[in-house]
Amino acid sequence: MSEIFEPPVIRASDRSGGDDSPDKIPDVLPILPLSDLVVFPYMVAPLLVASERSIRLIDEVVAGDRLLGLVLQTDPDLDQPRPDQLHDFGCVGRVLKMLRFPDDTIRVLVQGISRCKVVKVVEDPKTPFLKAKIKIVEEKKKAGITMEALLRSASNLFQEILSLTPSLPEELKIASINTQDPGRLADLIAANLDLSLDQKLEILRDPLDQSRLKAVTTHMARELKVLQLGSEIQEKVQTAFSKSQREYFLREQMKAIQEELGHGDERQVELLELRSQIEKAKMPDNAEKAAVTQLSRLAQIPPASAEYTVVRNYLDWLIAVPWSRWTGDVINLKKSIKILDEDHYGLTEVKDRILEFLAVLKLKLDEAQAKGQQQNVKAPILCFVGPPGVGKTSLGMSIARAMGKKFVRISLGGVRDEAEIRGHRRTYVGALPGRIIQALRQADSKNPVFMLDEIDKMGTDSRGDPASALLEVLDPQQNHNFSDHFLEVPFDLSQVMFICTANQLDPIPAPLRDRMEIIDIPGYTDQEKLQIALRYLIPRQLLAHGIQPDMVQFKEDAILRLIHGYTREAGVRGLERKIATACRRIARKTVEKGKRNVVISTRSLSRYLGQPPFKSERAERAGNPGIAIGLAWTPFGGDVLFIEATQMPGGRHLTLTGSLGDVMRESAQAALSYVRANAAKLKVDPAFFEKCDIHVHVPAGAIPKDGPSAGVTIAIALISLLTGRRIDPELAMTGEISLQGKVLPVGGIKEKVLAASRFGLKKVLLPRLNETSVLEIPEDVRKLVEIVLISDVAQAVQHALLPSGARRKNPKVQD
Secondary structure (H helix, E strand, O other), rough: EOOOOOOOOEEOOOOOOOOOOOOHHHOOEEEEOOOOOOOOEEEEEEEEOHHHHHHHHHHHHHOOEEEEEEEEEEEOOOOOOOHHOOOOOEEEEEEEEEEEEOOOOOEEEEEEEEEEEEEEOOOOOOOOOOOEEEEEOEEEEEHHHHHHHHHHHHHHHHHHHHHHOOOHHHHHHHHHHHHOOOOHHHHHHHHHHOOOHHHHHHHHHHEEEHHHHHHHHHHHHHHHHEEEEHHHHHHHHOOOOOOHHHHHHHHHHHHHHHHHHHHOOOHHHHHHHHHHHHHHHOOHHHHHHHHHHHHHHHHOOOOOOOOHHHHHHHHHHHOOOOOOOOOOOOHHHHHHHHHHHHHHHOOOOHHHHHHHHHHHHHHHHHHHHHHHHOOOOOOOOOEEEEEOOOEEEEEEHHHEEEEEEEEOEEOOOOOOOOOHHHHHOOOOOOOOOHHHHHHHHHHHHOOOEEEOOHHHHHOOOOOOOOHHHHHHHHOOOOHHEEEOOOOOOOOOOOOOEEEEEEOOOOOOOOHHHHEEEEEEOOOOOHHHHHHHHHHHHHHHHHHHHHOOOHEEEEEEHHHHHHHHHOOOOOHHHHHHHHHHHHHHHHHHHHHHHHOOOOEEEEHHHHHHHHOOOOOOOOOOOOEEEEOEEEEEEEEOOEEEEEEEEEEEEEEOEEEEEOOOOOHHHHHHHHHHHHHHHHHOOOOOOOHHHHEEEOOOEOOOOOOOOOOOOOHHHHHHHHHHHOOOOOEOOEEEEEEEOOOOOEEEEOOOOOHHHHHHHHHOOOOOEOOOOOOOOOOOOOHHHHHOOOEEEOEEEEHHHHHHHHHHOOOOOOOOOEO
C-alpha cells in the first residue's frame, strides 16, 4: 500500500512522447496499490512507499523501464490488498525520482501516462507483488463550438475557485490558463478539486473529454457556491466580531452553514447527537428507556432554563457510564505468579488466594466456552487487614496487572456522608453520582479491580452512614442491581472485583465484615524486609535521586542494622524513608566532591543517618527482679511492652499506672490474687500483702493500653519481685490467666512473635491453646525465636525465672 506524503497538489506535466507514448507500454505491468489517491494522466504526484512488497516493486520498476500500474484500493486500511480488493481501472505511471529514507521507506515521484483497464491479474511466483494484464484506454476527443465554450467556462470557474481557496498554489492558476486540451484540463481540475475518491475514479474511467469536462464543471459549480456562501457568512459575522464575541461568532457561523446545508439548527443537531450516543452506549432496557424519556424532556425545555442543564448533565452521565464496556479476562497462572512475585516479596497467603480465584475463573471460562455460553463469574470481595506499609494498596494494583484489568481506587478515610457512596438526588444543585459510579466512569470498564482504601476509617453523622450504604455494594447477592440516587437506574456491580483495605477490623460494622473475605497481612520478618529493601526499595530510591546503581552498595548487615536500630515497624514505609535520607546525603556528596563509589556498612551508617533512635532496653533492665517483657497487638502490628513491679512498706494496696484500661486492670487484680492464693507453692511469704503495697507500672504512660493478654506477664513480674529471682531478659510472654493459674488463649499471635523477633528476643512463651496459631508464624522466625507452649503459670515460672548459672538451649518449639 502507498500513500501521499505531502498535500496532494498535483501538477500537469507537459512531457509527452518518447518512452511515455501509450504504444510502447507493455501489456503486463506491476501494480502498485494506492490507498487514498487517484492518479490522472500527465499528472505528477509524490508517493510514500512503506510496505516491503511495494518497496520490492519500486526497486524492480526503477531497475527496468520505470513503468507501473497505479490502481486505487477498495479499502484504504489494507496493507497488502488482494487482487479482488483493487478497482479494475487505473493509470499507467512512470517513476521519475526515487529517494530512500533512514526509516526504511521510499519516496517516489510518479507521472501519469495513460488510462488503463485491469484485464486480469497475472500470477508470477517469482515476484511478491501483483502484476496484471492491462488494456490502454484511448481518450476520445471531440471538437467544436460547444467544446470551446465548455473549455472556457471550466477554466473561468476554476480560476474563481482558486481565488477563493488560498491553500491551492498559484502555479495551478498558471497551469490551467495554459492548458488548452479539454481532456487534460478536466484531469487537472479533477485531481485538485475537493472530490471523493469514488468521484475522481468515475472521471478517470470516462475516456470522452467532453463528458469529463461537463462532470468537473458540475462539481466546480457546487464547490464555488459553497465557497461563496462561506465567504458571505464570514463577511456577515466579521462586522460584529471582537475578542469577547469569538464564541458567538463560531456558533453563528456553524448555524448559517447548517441552515444552508439543510441540517437544521444547532439544538436539533445536539439532540440527534445525544440520541446517537444513547444507541451506541448499549444500555440495559430500563436505562435506555430513562435516557430516551429524559431526551424527550430536553427537547421541550428552553436552553436558558436551569432545568435544561440538570437534564443534560443527567444524560451525559447515563451515556458515559460503562454499561457494556469491559476488559477481557486474561487468565494465565504462570504469568500471574510472575507478576505477583515481581511486585511483592512474601505475602504467600494473599498470593495463593488470588491464584485460587484465577484458577476458578479459568475453569468457568473454559466451561462457558465449551457450552457456547457467556461466562458470568461473580468476583470475590476481599479485605486486606494489616498495619501500615505492608503493601495492601500496591497489592491491589498488582492483582489488576496480573488479571489484565483496569485498576481504580477511592479512599474512604474520613467519609461521613452516605451520598459519597450512593450519590445525590438530582433535586440538589450540583448533584453528582456517588464515588462508585464516578470511579467506574473513570475506568471506562464495568469489571475493573476496585480498591476501597481505608474502609475502617469511615465515620457517621447526621448525613447518614456510608458503611451501611456499602452493604449493598459489597454483597454479591445484591450488587448486580446497585442503585445510585443520581442515576436512579440499576447498575450491575457483580463483575467488579472489590478489594478493601483496613488497619484493624474492630471499627468495621459486623454486617459489613460478614460480606468480605478477610486476609490478614500481619507484617514482615527481618529477612523479608531485607529482601524487600534489596529488590525494591533501594533500586527505587536510587532511581528517584538520580544515583547510578553501581555507585552505591548497601551491605546486608547495614540494612539489618537499619531495620533494628532506625525503624521499628511492621511494614517498610519507615525503612524506605531512611533509605531515601541516605540517598539524599549520598547525592549531595556526589555533587560536592564528584562521582565516587559509596559502600554503606554498619560503621558508615551513622554518618548518613545519625545515631540510631532505638536502642535495646534489655541490657538496662536485665539485672532487676520484677521486670518482665510482654507482647501486645496494635493496629500497626505487634509490639513489646515492659511491665515493672515494685513493693514498698504499707499494706493491702495495689497501684496500677501506665494508662491501663479496665480489662488490663482486672488482669493485674487476677494475677495478684493468684500469687496470694499460691504463695506457699511459689515460695513467697504468705503475709507479704499485709506488710507492703504493690505498684505495677507499664511504661509509655501516654499510650493507652488494654486487653487480657498481659495477665501472665504481670503474674511473672510479681513472682519475680517477691522471690527476688531475675527474669530471662531475652524472653517475652503473652497470655490471659485465670484465678486457678491457667493460661488462656489470646489473639494476634503471629504479630506478637514477629514483634519479638524485631526486638531481638530469643524466647517466647505462648498459651498451649494457641498451638495452631504457631503454624502461621513464618518458618525463618520460628528458627530464630524459641517458642514454648505453656498451660499454666507454674510452667511460665519454670521457663521465665532464671536459676543461678542457667544457660540457654538451642531454639525450638517445646511442649
